[in-house]
Amino acid sequence: MESVISCQHLTHYYGKRKIYEDLSFEVPQGRILGLLGKNGTGKTTTINILSGYLKPRSGVCRIFGSDIQQMDPLLRRRIGLLIEGHVQYQFMNIEQIERFYAQFYPGQWRKDAYYELMAKLKVAPKQKISRMSCGQRSQVALGLILAQNPDLLVLDDFSIGLDPGYRRLFVDYLREFVKAENKTVFLTSHIIQDMERLVDDCIIMDYGSILTQQPLQQILDTFHRFTCTVPEGYELHLSDAGLYHPAVIRNHFEVYSFLPADEVRQRLLKAGFPLQGELSSENLSLEDAFIGLTGKY
Amino acid sequence: MYYKEWIKTRWYLLLMFLATSGFAGYCLLRLHRVALIKGMGHMWEIMLTHDVVFVDYLKFVPLVAGLLLAFVQFVPEMYHKCLKLTLHLPVSHLKVVTQMLSFGVIAILACDVLNFVILWSYLHEVMAYELWSRCLLTALPWYMAGLAAYLLASWTILEPNWRRRVFNLLVSLLVIKIYFICDAPASYNSFLPVLLVFTLALLILNWISIARFKEGKE
Amino acid sequence: MRKIADFFLYFILLILAAWQIPWVINFIRTPDTSQVYFAIYSAAADDFICNQFDENRKLQRVGTDGRVYSEAEADSLLPCFFMRQLVADGRFPDSIQGVAVTPHGVQQTNLTIRLNPRDINGNLIELYPLMESMPKRVDLEMPDDVFRITSEGIEFIAVETNQIKEQKSRMFTEALQAKGFRFPALWVSGNPSTRKNYDEGYLLLDSNHRLFNLKRCAGRPFVHEFAIPEGITLTHAFAIEPNARQFRGLATDTGNRLYVLTTDYRLVLTGVESFQPTTDRILIIGNMFDWTVAVTDDYAIHHYALDASDYHLIRRLDRTFEEAADLPGLHFTSADDKFCYPRF
Numbered sequence: 048m049e050s051v052i053s054c055q056h057l058t059h060y061y062g063k064r065k066i067y068e069d070l071s072f073e074v075p076q077g078r079i080l081g082l083l084g085k086n087g088t089g090k091t092t093t094i095n096i097l098s099g100y101l102k103p104r105s106g107v108c109r110i111f112g113s114d115i116q117q118m119d120p121l122l123r124r125r126i127g128l129l130i131e132g133h134v135q136y137q138f139m140n141i142e143q144i145e146r147f148y149a150q151f152y153p154g155q156w157r158k159d160a161y162y163e164l165m166a167k168l169k170v171a172p173k174q175k176i177s178r179m180s181c182g183q184r185s186q187v188a189l190g191l192i193l194a195q196n197p198d199l200l201v202l203d204d205f206s207i208g209l210d211p212g213y214r215r216l217f218v219d220y221l222r223e224f225v226k227a228e229n230k231t232v233f234l235t236s237h238i239i240q241d242m243e244r245l246v247d248d249c250i251i252m253d254y255g256s257i258l259t260q261q262p263l264q265q266i267l268d269t270f271h272r273f274t275c276t277v278p279e280g281y282e283l284h285l286s287d288a289g290l291y292h293p294a295v296i297r298n299h300f301e302v303y304s305f306l307p308a309d310e311v312r313q314r315l316l317k318a319g320f321p322l323q324g325e326l327s328s329e330n331l332s333l334e335d336a337f338i339g340l341t342g343k344y
Numbered sequence: 345m346y347y348k349e350w351i352k353t354r355w356y357l358l359l360m361f362l363a364t365s366g367f368a369g370y371c372l373l374r375l376h377r378v379a380l381i382k383g384m385g386h387m388w389e390i391m392l393t394h395d396v397v398f399v400d401y402l403k404f405v406p407l408v409a410g411l412l413l414a415f416v417q418f419v420p421e422m423y424h425k426c427l428k429l430t431l432h433l434p435v436s437h438l439k440v441v442t443q444m445l446s447f448g449v450i451a452i453l454a455c456d457v458l459n460f461v462i463l464w465s466y467l468h469e470v471m472a473y474e475l476w477s478r479c480l481l482t483a484l485p486w487y488m489a490g491l492a493a494y495l496l497a498s499w500t501i502l503e504p505n506w507r508r509r510v511f512n513l514l515v516s517l518l519v520i521k522i523y524f525i526c527d528a529p530a531s532y533n534s535f536l537p538v539l540l541v542f543t544l545a546l547l548i549l550n551w552i553s554i555a556r557f558k559e560g561k562e
Numbered sequence: 563m564r565k566i567a568d569f570f571l572y573f574i575l576l577i578l579a580a581w582q583i584p585w586v587i588n589f590i591r592t593p594d595t596s597q598v599y600f601a602i603y604s605a606a607a608d609d610f611i612c613n614q615f616d617e618n619r620k621l622q623r624v625g626t627d628g629r630v631y632s633e634a635e636a637d638s639l640l641p642c643f644f645m646r647q648l649v650a651d652g653r654f655p656d657s658i659q660g661v662a663v664t665p666h667g668v669q670q671t672n673l674t675i676r677l678n679p680r681d682i683n684g685n686l687i688e689l690y691p692l693m694e695s696m697p698k699r700v701d702l703e704m705p706d707d708v709f710r711i712t713s714e715g716i717e718f719i720a721v722e723t724n725q726i727k728e729q730k731s732r733m734f735t736e737a738l739q740a741k742g743f744r745f746p747a748l749w750v751s752g753n754p755s756t757r758k759n760y761d762e763g764y765l766l767l768d769s770n771h772r773l774f775n776l777k778r779c780a781g782r783p784f785v786h787e788f789a790i791p792e793g794i795t796l797t798h799a800f801a802i803e804p805n806a807r808q809f810r811g812l813a814t815d816t817g818n819r820l821y822v823l824t825t826d827y828r829l830v831l832t833g834v835e836s837f838q839p840t841t842d843r844i845l846i847i848g849n850m851f852d853w854t855v856a857v858t859d860d861y862a863i864h865h866y867a868l869d870a871s872d873y874h875l876i877r878r879l880d881r882t883f884e885e886a887a888d889l890p891g892l893h894f895t896s897a898d899d900k901f902c903y904p905r906f
Contacts, residue, residue, distance in 0.1 A: 098428065
């Protein structure tokens with residue numbers, strides 16, 4: 048499948064602080080990819096590089112095969128951008144902002160899609176965006192992206208500042224639009240439940256690197272939490288790349304892994320783990336999986 | 345692009361046109377009042393013997409007007425990084441920034457022309473060419489300073505890094521000083537063409553800010 | 563594009579540095595008072611008495627031979643210059659150089675003339691009020707019009723109405739033309755002020771470098787040409803109205819020679835070697851016997867003692883300035899003119 052986004056060997060530092068080194072990933076066409084990571088792992092950095100507002104120290108990012116830093120301006124017609132906090136021009140009202148953007152997207156602008164969404168908002172056509180709630184603003188921003196009808200959507204933390212109702216509205220509208228039109232989406236969010244409803248693929252980032260890039264369903268199907276009891280006072284000495292964040296709390300042991308239960312069992316025994324009784328395995332939500340992969344701290 | 349700038353600044357532009365014209369009108373009114381009491385001959389005499397130009401009140405008016413326009417136009421762009429939206433438009437960045445600034449430049453020039461027409465329409469009635477041209481030529485560098493202040497302020501506001509912004513501010517202050525070094529009326533005359541080219545060229549400094557914004561320099 | 567913008571920023575920084583850095587350095591350096599210097603000729607001592615600061619920054623009066631004079635001695639050596647002090651002390655002499663004098667007579671013939679290049683290097687307003695030289699009342703009055711000189715003639719503009727006075731303009735144009743004046747004027751000089759004792763109108767240099775005096779007498783034009791010897795091309799003329807009416811003004815020619823314009827419309831060459839009005843400052847302190855002329859250029863101050871009767875050179879004192887004290891840099895203004903433009 049053709050890649051819409053292709054980032055190769057990205058390295059970036061803020062001053063002397065390394066954000067990541069030699070990071071590569073691809074986003075295939077027609078997929079919704081969510082970027083997950085704890086604060087400070089470089090989510091915003093990645094979004095900024097992708098939207099062209101940060102020049103990485105090295106490496107190259109291509110969108111539709113074109114280097115972002117030297118992109119033909121017309122190619123930006125095919126990219127919709129939602130910046131953090133659903134920011135839009137504060138000084139315009141609903142009609143003005145639509146009129147303003149429409150002139151830049153001749154032949155692709157879908158005024159109806161915008162006004163269809165605006166009709167659901169209880170705001171006066173002349174009300175300025177600066178006087179709207181964050182939820183209302185998110186709808187305006189979404190409406191503008193829907194009207195622009197881009198092939199690729201880059202969304203920076205779309206859930207920030209939204210109450211659950213608006214979040215749900217946003218996610219549902221977006222998913223419907225993207226699936227119907229076979230669009231590609233690259234997004235971040237700090238609320239993982241939203242991602243679960245929306246994304247096809249996940250990239251989970253840790254400090255300085257990518258932990259995993261997989262289809263969401265694959266993570267949900269294969270990543271499990273294994274628990275058992277251990278003798279009181281047991282001190283944990285376990286280091287195995289396939290076993291994520293083993294931890295003991297009193298006599299309760301837990302570990303996360305993509306491996307099947309038998310394999311986990313084998314590996315634990317081989318490492319001299321005092322396995323007593325059953326090793327129980329649980330399916331996880333994305334949020335639990337995320338915590339399992341990245342750790343609580 | 346002009347549409348956006350217009351929506352953003354229209355109320356301020358109205359204020360700018362009214363206020364600067366008001367100041368110009370006030371200068372003339374003062375002149376007129378004194379002339380009513382002491383006679384126009386007195387005004388000519390003090391112009392000739394004391395080299396007074398009667399437009400001193402306007403000295404910093406264009407400067408303030410230009411500064412405020414830069415604020416009104418570019419602070420909302422930097423608010424929550426709104427500029428990202430502008431630069432994401434499918435237009436070359438060079439064109440985007442040039443259009444935004446040319447809007448401001450045209451607005452300021454239009455305002456300046458209006459001011460000069462107001463001044464000229466009264467002064468040329470009551471004064472010889474040598475005198476009214478002197479008044480206007482004396483005011484010209486002040487009006488250029490307004491344009492320079494606008495372009496330099498936008499350069500400073502659009503700059504993404506705070507430390508660099510302070511540096512820009514210092515450079516701007518010194519550049520602005522050039523327009524106010526010499527108090528003698530009409531002393532800039534021979535320098536005006538070069539100064540005008542220099543003033544308009546200040547626009548290209550904004551390319552640096554935009555390029556730095558694009559590179560994510562913070 | 564970024565390169566052009568960066569280049570332009572560097573260019574601006576270079577300009578600002580070349581302008582501000584020398585300025586700051588010059589500003590914080592202590593001024594050098596040894597350069598402050600002023601001399602005046604004393605006929606009694608047949609020498610210049612120099613006012614200068616000693617090491618303790620105290621003012622001293624010193625002869626060129628190094629002799630230091632006390633204050634009282636200096637007063638006596640320069641009786642015209644310190645006339646008021648001598649009168650106050652009761653030491654004013656009955657005669658000076660064998661000529662009977664009164665304080666009033668000295669005061670009337672004393673004169674101070676200052677010409678600064680800054681006064682002529684500027685965008686001057688080429689409009690001039692022509693006062694009545696023979697007013698009915700004692701006091702001079704400003705006229706209700708001003709004149710300009712165009713390539714066709716002289717135009718009077720009424721100040722109240724801003725209209726050209728056609729008839730008066732024609733009358734004066736014809737009067738000038740009748741005396742051979744060729745329009746336009748290269749140079750116009752007058753002292754349009756009511757705070758003077760009398761009015762002698764304007765000195766006009768016509769386009770053939772001939773010098774004329776234009777006055778308004780009882781409302782009618784009065785034009786008189788100066789007799790300029792062959793081979794002299796005047797460049798500037800300065801109308802001066804001294805209290806005692808000893809002369810009409812000063813003039814310079816293309817060779818930077820300085821002339822006195824006499825009351826009978828002649829030129830008298832002075833003993834001043836060189837005076838270029840657009841670059842040099844001149845200070846003349848004169849009395850009925852002699853003039854001290856101080857010409858300051860970029861490199862030196864030249865003092866000339868001239869005889870007041872025929873302006874021949876009596877004595878001369880030159881003092882060159884020490885190495886230019888100020889750090890060179892970019893300037894926009896200059897003490898010598900009223901222009902603003904960048905220069906080094």
